[in-house]
Amino acid sequence: MDQTSSTDKTKEASFGLPGLKIANASSASLDKAIVYLEKHAASQSDTATVDHALLVRKIDRHIAPIALAAYTLQLLDKLDLNYAAVMGLNKDLKLAGNDFNNAASWMYIANLIAEFPTGYIVQKVRPGKWLGFNIILWGVVTACTAAVTNYRGLVATRVVIGILEAATAPCLMLITAEGMWYTKSEAILRFAIWYGGLGTAQMLGSLISWGFQQVTHEALSGWRIMFLALGCVTAVAGVWALFSMPDSPMEASWLTETEKRVAIQRVAINQTGIKNTHFKWRHLQELVLDPQIWLLTSAVVLTSLTSGVVSFYSTTLIRNFGFSAVRSALLNMPSGAVSLLSCLVTAYFGHKYDNRALGQAFLAGVYLVNMETVTLFLVFCLTTANVAGQTKRVAANALISGAFSVGNIIGPQLFKPKDAPQYIPAKIILLVTQIVTAMITTALRVYYGWQNSKRDVAEKRERERADVKVEDIANIEWLNRADISSLLNRFPNRRCSNRPRK
Template identity: 40%
Template sequence: MTNASDAAGDEKTKTANEKAMAGSETDTTSPASPTVRTEHEDDLDDAFKYLHDHSNAESTSIDLAALRRKIDWRIVPIMFVCYVLQFVDKVVINYAAVMGINKDLALTKNNFTNVGSAFFIAYLIAEVPTGESTSSHGANKVLTHILQDISSRNFHLESGWALTCLSGESVAQRPQEQPTITLFSPHYYTKSEQAPRFAIWYSGLGFGQIIGGLISFAFQHVTNKHFKSWQAMFVFVGIATSLVGMATFFILPDSPMKAKWLSEPEKAALLKYVSINQTGIQNKNFKMRQALEVLADPQLWLLTICTICISVSSGVITTYSATLIQSFGFTPKRTALLNMPSGLVSIAAALIVGFGVRKSESRWAWLVLCCIPGMIGGGLMSFMPASNRAGLLAGIYLVNAITGTLTVIYQWTMANVSGHTKRSVAAALIAGSFSIGNIIGPQTFQARDAPRYYPANIAVMSTQAGGAVVAIVLFGYYVWANNQKDKRQAVEEGLSSSAGNEKILWENLTDKENPNFRYVY
């Protein structure tokens, strides 16, 4: 899928990867390997145990480029489809707003705003057990369960209260999807390779916007008095999501070690290849110490603040973009179609940033760059005259460039957090931060501010600027943290003392505990 980009690679990762693979060849050739310490064996990564148990697998002859292509076509498409459907399910409430749901369910004043927030309040609450359930039960089982539960809410709604409750009930399952998908990529790709793959599956958000517009347009032609058009749309999306959920169970493995479509030599070659990430593959031991380290880690608090700032705009677009477009004087059918270009902007932003990170590694700069269109969009929505509908539409479309920033944040988190428990908790924390921003976003829309909703539009502009500032601070922190690690390591032991020791790559150490771990920025 991304062969040209992958072939380039960065020289630093390539060199380090060769060292890791060389270490693997020497450390796993015998069951009596000195790198396995019995007293810590239970806490070693399952990948290390697999390599130790399959030390006779001939992995040196495996073509890594061909293996990567094989993994791409097996993993990335289903992750993309999962993200498309979870976003379509989330955005149908946006389209339902112009299909008569407010009238049919007697939603008045700020009730619709509260429904949008209830969606993400449940999302936030359910983040607490997310990381542990993903780690304990297997990612493919969790993802299948989520997609099945998402589909269950789309069948029968008769009141605004029912809509609010069922939105919360189904979303209590959905928050596990984002961190679950996020945790998949590091199992199969190095840090620099992860960014374009994140971009591909996250561009499903844009495709979801386009498909959502088409679905809304199609179902607006349903005229049954007893089964409203928006109800039919909900049922259709629910059935599609359920079918994909069942397919996910059979397509996605819990880990590379359980991938039936990979041979034993291919599994061994892959595990050695991604060992350079120093973030591990699978370890089901929950370590409270690592969970508490999340609370004291400055990078995660900065990432949290950045995510909240940027996600305020996401909350605005997800819940109210159709309402805003309709307020410009368009019919419901034209509103559904005019919302579709937002998806094109989302797709372009995600792919440009994802492949840009692969080439340049400047994650912080790409994040700041994507905040600029969002700020411009917020400005157009706030200050463009009501008569200039083209300018107002351009503002809504530009705000969708935030998709690129979220692509960077999710990949940045997975690249810079190590330790299985810490990674799971961190993934849930960032997803929870996303929900906080999406709770705030709809609340900026108050009935008294209709039809232009100036406070909401200004909030979009200011929060995008805040996200850009935090990204720059985060860049400075990573530079400082790496310098501190370099100084400490030079004093204590030097890099050479552990560069060839494969065990340290799989020892379930956090990014702070591992002396060889370096942050990417």
């Protein structure tokens, strides 16, 4: 006999399927989370036994280490070319003129092209598995770089690595996004953990380069051994991600059924959904017409120009001051510390005051090259926080990642060999782009404030109408609606996350 109280049944019913007739939605539009909740009913008393703080820590233990490792290794596989340049790669491969710059740019050209199909694939497949599969393959290709003997071989390996690494940022943004595992207030700190892999990679890369410069071998140069070792480590990490990275709360084997329900219910407030494989062309149309997307994209392109300094020329620039190759590698470590600490500090204040866009405007104007990573990190946060609808979200993630590639394609080309050792034209361009980025992010802050004001007025007007009922929009968070053209605009519970929700 069913012993569930009528009160529990009433509360449980609030998690039921929404009225499809009212929402004008098909079953394909429903998020997988609400379908799971319907199939795995549990009483309110069962879910009440789950400690939310302990649950979040459990989620962190299974996601954060893999995410940090994946992003750190991706950046190491980019930075290894930077360190190899002072370890004899240019001489061994007989690179001349702009060959090194072109090899760096070709990786990002391939990455840019691959981002667009990746955006579609990530929505259709299990993101954790897709991430692990790609990490394994790019680890193998990185190891194969040790066998390269000329410019063409170097370009070929960089192109393949660029294609395979295209999955990393979109997968991590989707998995750690507010909506799948974390609330808005929690997500920014989790983003900082894995995005801090950039600074971690810079520091580790400096030590790794220094270490392999001490290695002497008759058959293999130090830089070749470095590529071989990093490739093997990356492939092992890929196997770890393949079998351990969860794809969604519904598919996490280390959560009990009750914990899965609580994990889903606690993020419903984000109103961005968890998982939906239904591709919607309407979401892409809205993406194209969304001003915030183009402001964010422009900021990423301009800011990423400085990544040419961080990723490919920082060690070379240091060496041009007269330091040896070994000491140049070690002197590059503080830049990684600046990147990591600025990211963590920004995440802390962003979490405390929930004012991400304003923080960008300030930091973008500071001419500290390694602090440009903060702007990129905040753009990732804003994208996942303010973009709803699964197709629009994955497409936006791919577009932002593609914008990062555009900046990195252009960046290395700014440092012409003829301008060495001061590279004055490149430095002037980078300074101007940082000023323009500050202007763009300020405009973004103004746009979010304007949007919130509009939604405040619309919400007040709609609530005053007698025919609007709260139950009409029940479970709207699971309808796979985009953030502009959806019912969220008609009855706006979501707010652009440049300020706290009141």
